[in-house]
């Protein structure tokens with residue numbers, strides 16, 4: 001991956017962004033984030049890894065998120081009941097082959113048998129259901145139970161910091177979050193269902209590597225707007241220049 005700076009972001013901020021690039025999945029086959037990526041995106045990213053170019057301006061959201069996570073990690077480090085930023089690697093067998101999954105759980109409350117994931121996001125993001133958050137925390141719950149040899153899966157919640165929260169909107173709406181911190185409980189599935197879900201994601205990713213162009217990203221994966229704009233493809237997918245599906249859709253919509 002190469003980086004460019006088309007928006008002329010000042011050097012001190014570029015250095016801060018570089019400083020925030022800490023997470024490494026190590027020798028694992030998949031990070032949890034990768035597992036939840038559209039298989040076509042991951043497969044094209046691997047196929048074109050030496051040609052990929054990303055603008056630093058697209059790293060700002062993750063830079064803010066990582067910085068906030070660091071403060072939360074440091075701020076909670078001395079509480080003996082809590083484990084912060086715990087990396088967990090676990091293997092499971094899919095179609096006769098071992099695959100290792102790596103995840104980082106933001107906070108584990110040992111007394112309450114609860115895992116917590118911090119998000120820095122918009123107020124809009126917490127108003128509806130986000131299935132990817134549910135999937136992510138279910139995988140973490142599964143990894144955590146394996147790591148600690150627990151029969152019972154932990155409960156889980158998102159603690160979201162709403163970057164754009166507005167006091168006046170909160171006053172004038174019944175549905176808008178009441179506070180810039182929003183706590184969202186996450187439903188935990190049955191253990192067997194999580195395991196099947198993980199295995200299915202692994203299969204999809206392995207199949208996609210065979211021929212990425214034959215794989216189709218769904219409308220949900222493409223973040224289709226009500227007006228028919230594929231938001232992810234157009235603005236957020238760093239493999240769009242290598243993607244036939246995107247190019248064909250652009251041709252059709254001309």
Ligand code: SF4
Nearest residue numbers: 217233237240243246
């Ligand atoms: S450009 Fe769109 S269709 Fe192509 S890989 Fe990216 S998200 Fe999927």
